[in-house]
Amino acid sequence: MAAENKIWIGIGIIALLLGGCRSGQSSDGTPLEGKWECTSTWSAEIDGKPVPCAAKSQGVCEDNVLSLTTVVSIGDAQWAETTMATCHGSEEELYGKRISTQTLPMNDAARKFEKEKLEGKSLADIAPPKYRVRVISRTDNQFTGINQEDRTIHCKRVTRYIPTAWDRKDAHRLCKPMIAAYPNRAAPSCLALHMCANEAILSEGERDQLYAIIKAKPDCQGP
Secondary structure (H helix, E strand, O other), X not given: OXXXXXXXXXXXXXXXXXXXXXXXXXXXOOEOOOEEEEXXXXXXXXXXXXXXXXXXXEEEEEOOEEEEEEEEEEOOEEEEEEEEEEOEEOOOEEEEEEEEEEEEEOOHHHHHHHHHHOOOOOOHXXXXXXXXXXXXXXXXXXXXXEEOOOOEEEEEEEEOOOOXXXXXXXXXXXXXXXXXXXXXXXXXXXXXXXXXXXXXXXXXXXXXXXXXXXXXXXXXOOO
């Protein structure tokens, strides 16, 4: 059986999508917001033979939560993967913890691989809880890094950040309707929730509900 840490691809491979984090900035100080596409190719030794592997991902990181989709290939086997993880970064390093990972075999080769090489486990089952990537080059529209398995990841910007109604100067007017609609309608970003706590005029009950929404949002600290 192949060593699990040598064949798993997930967030440790495509963690450079952290470029979407507001904390990440390009070499000229421009925030690396928006959607990014990352690719990585390498070879894994399975049953004593080298097998080509690849991962291609698209995702964004907003308010330190990374959301991405990935197509993972190990030889002829392919999986569709969805991941959520916390994301933090500096000029030199990107890191975080996995919140959730789901993988779905896309062909019979992937199902056979899980049965024979992973003892019936999925790729998500062997995903490491943390990741760390060293940035080796970065510009406004592309960057490259190396993860803890010494695999190189190349990323390019697909689209820039698109402002929403929550970016307007009068966005505090949206807070009361948002609180009333939750949880039937998803909460906005952590930044928007903090704006509501600081700027919106709320009743005691609305403020209590707002704090509950903030507490329920992953990696969102109280104001």
